[in-house]
Structure formats: structure tokens, C-alpha cells
Amino acid sequence: MYQVLYRKWRPRTFSDVCGQPYITKALQNEVRENQLAHAYLFIGSRGTGKTSCAKILAKAVNCLHPQDGDPCNECDCCRGIDDGSILDVVEIDAASNNGVDSIRDLREAVNFTPAVAKYRVYIIDEVHMLSDGAFNALLKTLEEPPPHVIFILATTEVHKLPATILSRCQRFDFSRIAPEDIAARLQTVANGEDFILDPPAATLLARLADGAMRDALSLTDQCLSRSRHITVDVVAEATGLAGREHLYFLSNAVHNAQVGAAFEEINRLYAASQDMGRLCSEWLEFYRELMLCKTVTAPERMIAATDEELQRLKKEAEQYDLPTILHAIDVLKATCASLALGGNKRMEAEMAALRIANPVLDDTPAAMLQRIAELESAVAQLFVEGVPTSKSTSGAAVETTAAAPAAKPDEPIADPSPAAEAPAPKKSADPSAPAATSAERPFTDWPEVLARLSSSCPPLYGVLEKTTAGITDTHIIIYTSNPLFQTLVQNGSNKSALTSAIAAVTGRQYRIGIRAEQTAESPEETDPLKSLLQKGIDGGVDVTFS
Ligand SMILES: Nc1ncnc2c1ncn2[C@@H]1O[C@H](COP(=O)(O)OP(=O)(O)O)[C@@H](O)[C@H]1O
Ligand SMILES: [Mg+2]
Numbered sequence: 234m235y236q237v238l239y240r241k242w243r244p245r246t247f248s249d250v251c252g253q254p255y256i257t258k259a260l261q262n263e264v265r266e267n268q269l270a271h272a273y274l275f276i277g278s279r280g281t282g283k284t285s286c287a288k289i290l291a292k293a294v295n296c297l298h299p300q301d302g303d304p305c306n307e308c309d310c311c312r313g314i315d316d317g318s319i320l321d322v323v324e325i326d327a328a329s330n331n332g333v334d335s336i337r338d339l340r341e342a343v344n345f346t347p348a349v350a351k352y353r354v355y356i357i358d359e360v361h362m363l364s365d366g367a368f369n370a371l372l373k374t375l376e377e378p379p380p381h382v383i384f385i386l387a388t389t390e391v392h393k394l395p396a397t398i399l400s401r402c403q404r405f406d407f408s409r410i411a412p413e414d415i416a417a418r419l420q421t422v423a424n425g426e427d428f429i430l431d432p433p434a435a436t437l438l439a440r441l442a443d444g445a446m447r448d449a450l451s452l453t454d455q456c457l458s459r460s461r462h463i464t465v466d467v468v469a470e471a472t473g474l475a476g477r478e479h480l481y482f483l484s485n486a487v488h489n490a491q492v493g494a495a496f497e498e499i500n501r502l503y504a505a506s507q508d509m510g511r512l513c514s515e516w517l518e519f520y521r522e523l524m525l526c527k528t529v530t531a532p533e534r535m536i537a538a539t540d541e542e543l544q545r546l547k548k549e550a551e552q553y554d555l556p557t558i559l560h561a562i563d564v565l566k567a568t569c570a571s572l573a574l575g576g577n578k579r580m581e582a583e584m585a586a587l588r589i590a591n592p593v594l595d596d597t598p599a600a601m602l603q604r605i606a607e608l609e610s611a612v613a614q615l616f617v618e619g620v621p622t623s624k625s626t627s628g629a630a631v632e633t634t635a636a637a638p639a640a641k642p643d644e645p646i647a648d649p650s651p652a653a654e655a656p657a658p659k660k661s662a663d664p665s666a667p668a669a670t671s672a673e674r675p676f677t678d679w680p681e682v683l684a685r686l687s688s689s690c691p692p693l694y695g696v697l698e699k700t701t702a703g704i705t706d707t708h709i710i711i712y713t714s715n716p717l718f719q720t721l722v723q724n725g726s727n728k729s730a731l732t733s734a735i736a737a738v739t740g741r742q743y744r745i746g747i748r749a750e751q752t753a754e755s756p757e758e759t760d761p762l763k764s765l766l767q768k769g770i771d772g773g774v775d776v777t778f779s
């Protein structure tokens with residue numbers, strides 16, 4: 234008969250328990266030194282080894298040939314406890330026996346010395362489920378425990394325990410098991426059970442298990458019913474884990490103001506009977522991972538994704554600033570909370586998409602922060618306007634002329650009439666060049682121009698890939714401070730590729746301007762509000778918001 238992995242692989246010695254080194258060492262020492270407490274309290278989330286350690290401890294204190302604090306698992310006592318023939322070790326599951334009766338029985342029974350073993354050990358699992366009456370009865374016993382009795386209480390919810398119980402126990406907090414410890418244990422199991430587990434698949438299983446070894450082993454069982462060679466794909470199929478493609482898609486859509494596309498995707502997932510609650514919590518987790526990628530140097534320690542996935546996440550994270558991510562996390566947390574209370578799940582998911590896309594609809598601090606960040610970058614944009622693109626870091630840039638109407642915008646490097654003659658030599662200030670005026674607006678078709686360039690002129694596309702552009706009546710203004718662009722566009726065929734791509738998209742001829750863009754490489758100039766203040770102090774600023 235097949236025995237499920239998590240039962241078969243229950244650790245039988247303290248040394249065999251993974252991921253709880255302080256607890257197992259301490260318990261082992263107490264057994265070895267014979268300095269046992271009368272009552273232990275094991276606290277921690279499910280599947281972290283509480284029951285396992287309780288059983289090991291029960292055997293260790295009674296073992297006839299203990300080995301350095303560990304039970305031998307061979308002697309009559311160890312075996313009798315394992316197979317339940319020795320009645321001195323009693324397991325009570327408070328979740329199913331929450332009546333006062335079993336505890337009352339216990340109160341009488343504790344007074345008798347153990348029949349066979351050295352200690353009578355009571356393991357009370359899920360002790361927080363005991364009724365008030367049962368708690369009181371237990372407390373009486375804990376107050377004056379006979380010397381031959383040991384209590385081991387285990388719970389996932391310590392806050393439900395009365396302080397009177399807490400104060401009488403030696404407390405051990407079991408932590409969630411680290412993903413790498415889980416992955417390593419799964420490999421041990423794979424060796425023992427003779428199946429193949431790809432390391433990335435082990436990592437993925439560990440991530441899904443979220444710190445619970447029991448869950449990791451159950452998931453492994455589920456994979457084994459498909460294949461004895463567990464790959465990432467097998468894990469993804471067996472666990473019903475849809476790829477995360479939809480999460481990337483949704484995030485891109487909401488942050489590029491394509492809420493309609495996001496709604497369509499949500500409806501597609503809904504039609505494919507994806508649970509909307511699960512969608513929202515996965516989406517939330519996705520943003521958490523983006524946040525970690527942005528804030529910690531080694532996010533893999535906290536994310537436990539496959540290498541490939543991690544690289545992709547890091548790249549994705551570059552697209553967003555922190556306030557944007559935090560706002561999304563805020564929205565999705567609220568969504569998950571209200572989903573837990575019931576309500577129309579699809580609508581909640583749609584509302585979440587809408588609110589992430591429009592922080593203006595929100596008055597939460599995270600939304601405000603995001604809007605401030607947007608303002609800051611708009612202000613920063615104002616300051617780089619009218620600044621020559623030449624070699625300047627943006628730090629230098631803000632020191633020069635500001636966006637005064639008469640300011641020289643930058644050197645328009647393209648020919649005024651691109652259709653006409655051969656490339657003209659680089660001109661200096663062109664009077665008809667775009668002044669930094671209100672006429673300039675974002676050129677929303679720029680991605681389309683870039684798309685054309687990607688086939689007609691890959692090198693130019695390469696340097697322009699991540700740029701944005703503005704448009705005036707006469708000019709397309711490209712925001713870039715990459716000096717390579719100027720070099721490349723000097724080349725006549727590159728330039729005509731650019732102008733004809735623009736002509737193809739807009740249906741008319743534009744001249745080309747460039748403007749230095751603040752870059753990520755100038756972190757010392759990342760606070761535009763500070764520079765705004767500085768400029769105010771220095772005088773000579775003429776900012777027109779219009
Ligand atoms: N720390 C651990 N080391 C190794 N296996 C573990 C660990 N924690 C849990 N397991 C696995 O999960 C199963 C259930 O663990 P259990 O001790 O009952 O967890 P808990 O009582 O904390 O919910 C065990 O049989 C074992 O297979
Ligand atoms: Mg348990």
C-alpha cells in the first residue's frame with residue numbers, strides 16, 4: 234500500500250529535522266543533560282515539525298539506549314511508542330477532542346506512574362482548540378505536575394492561549410522552513426524514493442510550499458502521480474499553477490493605461506474558470522516580488538523562484554518605481570481582504586485593475602506617493618528641457634538655462650527638411666526648433682515608430698528602445714541622453730530611416746530634436762524637488778506649467 238511521502242518521511246531523530254536548528258539542539262541537550270521541563274509549548278505554522286519533534290522527544294526521554302539526546306528508534310520503548318502499544322505516550326488532538334472529558338480523564342491518569350516507560354508524555358495537538366473548561370482542567374494539572382509527567386502542547390495559534398498556560402511552559406517557536414532547506418530535503422527524499430527531481434523543480438516546489446515541509450512533500454506526491462522525473466513543467470501542470478504570463482500581462486496593461494486590455498484578460502481568465510481570489514493573491518505576490526527585486530540586493534533569498542524567472546522579474550521590476558508598486562500592493566491587499574468577505578469576485582478584480590491604473594481614484598497614502606512620484610518626474614522633465622544634450626550629466630544640466638521660452642531647446646540634429654537634401658552638417662541653435670513650450674506633448678505613437686525602426690534600422694532601435702518622445706507642431710523631440718544616438722543619427726541612412734518611420738506613422742514630415750533625459754546613472758540628481766528648491770534659491774527659473 235502506498236504511504237504518502239509526508240508520513241513516510243517523518244523525521245525520527247532530532248538530527249533528521251530540518252530547518253529548526255536551535256530547537257532541535259536545545260531539546261537534544263535537555264535530554265542528554267536530563268534537564269527536562271514539565272511542559273513544552275511548540276508554536277509555529279503547519280508542517281514545520283511540531284508534531285514530529287513532540288514524538289521524537291517522547292521517545293528520546295523514554296529510550297532505553299538514547300544516543301546523544303536522540304532516540305535510538307530500535308529499542309522496545311521506541312518501537313512500542315511508534316506502534317502505539319505503549320500507552321504511556323498519549324496523543325490528544327484537541328481539534329477533534331475538544332471536550333472537557335479527555336482532559337478530565339487525563340487529570341486522573343497523570344497521578345499513576347507510567348506502566349512501562351520512564352515518563353508519561355501527553356502530546357496535545359492544536360491545544361488552542363480546547364474549550365474553556367478543558368483549559369482550566371489542564372491548568373490545574375500544569376500547576377502541580379507529578380514528576381513523571383511531561384506535557385507537550387502544540388499550536389498554530391498561540392494568541393488563543395491564555396497567559397496562565399503560556400507562563401507554565403517552556404516555549405519553542407518553530408519557524409517556516411527556508412526554501413533551500415526544503416529543496417535540499419526534497420532531494421534527499423528523491424534519492425531515497427528513487428525518482429528524479431530537477432533542482433529548479435525542487436526550488437519551485439519549495440516556493441509553493443511557503444515554508445511548510447508537509448505541503449512540499451504533498452506537492453511532490455502530486456507530481457509523482459504524473460511522472461517519476463519531476464521537471465518544472467511537471468510541477469506547473471500538477472499543481473495547476475498557470476504560468477505567470479497573465480500577471481506580467483496584467484501589470485503591463487494597467488501601468489500603460491490600457492485598462493481595457495486588463496479587463497479583457499481578467500474576463501478571459503474568468504471564462505477559463507480561474508478563481509478570481511487566487512488571481513488577486515497571486516497578483517499581490519507578484520508585486521511583492523517586484524518590490525523585493527527593487528529593494529534588496531539578493532531577492533532570490535526571499536523569492537525562491539527559478540533562476541530564469543528571477544531574471545525576468547528583475548527586468549520587469551526596472552520598469553516600475555517603488556511608489557507605483559506599493560500602490561498596487563495596497564490596492565490588491567484591500568481587494569484580497571474584501572474578497573474574503575464575499576462579494577462579486579470578478580468585479581473586485583476589475584476594480585483592482587482600475588484602481589492600480591488610476592491612483593487618482595484613490596486617497597490612500599500609497600496612491601498619494603505614487604502621484605507625488607509622477608509629479609516629481611514631470612518636474613524633472615521640465616528642468617531638462619532646454620538643456621543641451623552634450624555630455625552633460627543631468628546634474629550639470631539643471632545648472633544651465635531653465636525652460637525659459639527663449640531658451641535654446643537643444644541642438645536639433647536632424648535636417649529641417651529631411652525629404653529634401655543630403656544630411657546637413659550639424660546646426661547650432663535653430664530658431665524654429667521647438668522651444669520648451671506648452672505646445673509640446675507626449676508623442677504617444679512613438680512606440681510604433683520604434684517598432685518600425687526595429688526592422689528598418691536595428692542599431693538605432695537599439696539605442697532608442699527605452700526612450701519616450703514629445704511632439705510639437707514641427708518637431709519630434711526624443712528624450713535621450715545617450716551620446717551614441719547622436720553619433721548614429723549623423724549617419725545619413727540612419728537618419729532617413731528615422732524620419733521615414735516617423736513619416737509613416739504620422740503621415741507627415743517632422744524635424745527631429747533631442748533632449749537630455751535624466752538617466753538612472755545619475756543618482757545624485759534623483760530628487761527633482763530638491764533641485765526645484767535649489768533653482769528657486771539661485772533664481773532665474775521660469776517654469777511655466779501649462
Ligand atoms: N522540520 C522538518 N523536517 C523534516 N520534515 C518535516 C519537518 N516539518 C515537517 N516535516 C514533514 O511534514 C510532516 C508533518 O510534519 P508535522 O511535524 O506533523 O508538522 P506540524 O505538526 O508542525 O504541522 C512530517 O511527517 C514530515 O514529513
Ligand atoms: Mg502537527
Ligand SMILES: [Zn+2]
Pocket residue numbers: 295296297298299304305306307308309310311312
Ligand atoms: Zn530507543
